[in-house]
Amino acid sequence: MHDPRIDLLAKQLVRYSTQVQKGEKVLLDCYDTPPAVALALIRAVVAAKAIPVVKLHDATVTRELMKHATPEGYEMLAKNNLDLMKEMDAYIAVRGSHNITEMSDVPAAKMQLVMDKLRPVINERVNHTKWCVLRWPTAAMAQQAGMSSEAFEDFFFRVCLLDYKALLPAMNALKKYMDAASKVHIKGPGTDLTFSLKGLKAIACGGTHNIPDGEVFSAPVKNSVEGVVSYNAPTVYQGMAFDNVRLEFKEGKIVNATSNNTKALNKVLDSDEGARYIGEFAIGFNREIREPMRDILFDEKIAGSFHFTPGQAYEGVADNGNRSSVHWDLVCIQRPDYGGGEIWFDDTLIRKNGKFLPKDLQKLN
Structure with a gap:
């Protein structure tokens, strides 16, 4: 059953947080979220008569890439991401986390390499787009908070839909x-x-x-x-x-x-x-x-x-x-x-x- 609070949140992100306007290009960056999140965001962007662009991420895949990171590989990836970001008017990222320590065994040198190469992409997003970033509630987050999954989900929407x-x-x-x-x-x-x-x-x-x-x-x-x-x-x-x-x-x-x-x-x-x-x-x-x-x-x-x-x-x-x-x-x-x-x-x-x-x-x- 679809949770209508997802639609309310998507509308808030598009209409209030990033104030998407007709004809604008919006990058929707979804990390370990259910398909309903991307679908709701796409529909909210389309309702604003704007253009949605979607990227889907999986933390286990990202970890594997980072473990084998090379300067050449991440220079290419960073250039690709930077070129895309420069085309965007707005950026919305929804980030779930099934395991907050997923990256704990990525070697420090590899982590540093990745962060150095991707920093220009972050700077472009921060400085030149209308952007908003949020978490997505997962069982792992509920456990971190010492709450049941249902109680944490209610807490999440109460906090995020604050006036x-x-x-x-x-x-x-x-x-x-x-x-x-x-x-x-x-x-x-x-x-x-x-x-x-x-x-x-x-x-x-x-x-x-x-x-x-x-x-x-x-x-x-x-x-x-x-x-x-x-x-x-x-x-x-x-x-x-x-x-x-x-x-x-x-x-x-x-x-x-x-x-x-x-x-x-x-x-x-x-x-x-x-x-x-x-x-x-x-x-x-x-x-x-x-x-x-x-x-x-x-x-x-x-x-x-x-x-x-x-x-x-x-x-x-x-x-x-x-x-x-x-x-x-x-x-x-x-x-x-x-x-x-x-x-x-x-x-x-x-x-x-x-x-x-x-x-x-x-x-x-």
């Missing part, structure tokens, strides 16, 4: 606070971090680029980061699980990094020069997302959280000039049940224990 438009006034108010801030000071258990946002503009994300959504992001002045941050949300990166990540900074650079897997953590941070600098600072506030589930598109939006991201900045958007093949959204939750914490913009306490204090931001609580 993001109603949050935009408060989100734009937070953007103005971030735009005006010179110094940011973040305090909490194991965290005492300072950096500057001066001259860098913030971006409010209300369902137009990621689903689920609910964040405002910017980037720190590259060399301004000082202090230490302890992340209390577990994460997966390049198929490996990391817990209790702790980073120390001096003049913007990560000079010490520890976790449950310190060796692997530092290997990622040594991928290139930019991996030890921060490319994004963001505040998350999706009221429907409360607990981490090792899926970054959900975890970075957790109510009362922030993320502080080693690696690539968003070129031409909130751009501090940092360049890297890495972009790792590491999350710290500051609600009282996770130890609390504070975010200060200059001399103003903006958020305490996960709750915004200024009146014009309180709709985000």
